[in-house]
Amino acid sequence: QQQVKQSPQSLIVQKGGISIINCAYENTAFDYFPWYQQFPGKGPALLIAIRPDVSEKKEGRFTISFNKSAKQFSLHIMDSQPGDSATYFCAARDLSGGSYIPTFGRGTSLIVHP
């Protein structure tokens, strides 16, 4: 059972456009939602994260929007640049379950054309 569903699987955007990646979850006990960015041949790295007590978090051109009632969260990349081309993973973690291991989405491959 896929606990965090991520879409789209791939995304092509023109330079300067907005990239939007969506994730949906089922477990209402999830309490921490990080996004990871992975460049080809490298390991993922934390990009930005949000807790469910806020609806939005912004860091530079990257924004997480969080809708607790809909159990959805999304990553928005404003003014997308070719250097943003990477695979993006959303994740969610349930502390109450006693495990600190996040559940990852399947990833979105983003290509930003110059």
Add this chain to the structure above:
Amino acid sequence: DGGITQSPKYLFRKEGQNVTLSCEQNLNHDAMYWYRQDPGQGLRLIYYSQIVNDFQKGDIAEGYSVSREKKESFPLTVTSAQKNPTAFYLCASSIDGPYLENTIYFGEGSWLTVV
């Protein structure tokens, strides 16, 4: 600099061979993880360890084995029982415990190809 070192970066395995991927971290993290990455499959957890001399199976542990004899080391052995081992393998670590912003740090990965 602190980080996670995986070796080798590229490894070729013959049918029937066991191979071991190395993972060392100097972040003083208690928890360590192994993930497998295949195109379109995301990150799948193989094994994890929250403390020395203890480890737990993840979602796809069959055909793999690990050890955790030292805090900083968590090697992964891909055994001949793993029928489709060709993949990108990622080692990771984190502080263990109920810290809300518990970031997982990943190594650079190891490519394993069966020849």
